[in-house]
Amino acid sequence: MKIVNNIALILSIIGGINWGLIGLFKFDLVAWICGGQDAIIARVIYTLVGLAAIWCISLLFSNRTAEE
Numbered sequence: 001m002k003i004v005n006n007i008a009l010i011l012s013i014i015g016g017i018n019w020g021l022i023g024l025f026k027f028d029l030v031a032w033i034c035g036g037q038d039a040i041i042a043r044v045i046y047t048l049v050g051l052a053a054i055w056c057i058s059l060l061f062s063n064r065t066a067e068e
Contacts (some may be wrong), residue, residue: 005059011052018049 017043021027 004055007057008059011049012056014059015053032040 018029021029028037030042030045031037031039034045036042
């Protein structure tokens with residue numbers, strides 16, 4: 001489960017960086033890499049980042065310590 005948590009955190013960080021770029025510079029890195037927001041691969045990445053963020057909500061309320 002630790003691997004899934006780490007992947008979710010990494011995807012959430014990538015999403016946060018992308019939103020920061022959009023907010024500061026009006027530059028969508030994912031769309032730029034994938035050829036536009038409507039490209040299938042971009043939509044897959046957006047979906048994975050969204051699912052990762054939802055998964056991270058469970059980490060927020062988890063009773064586990066950082067050592068586990």
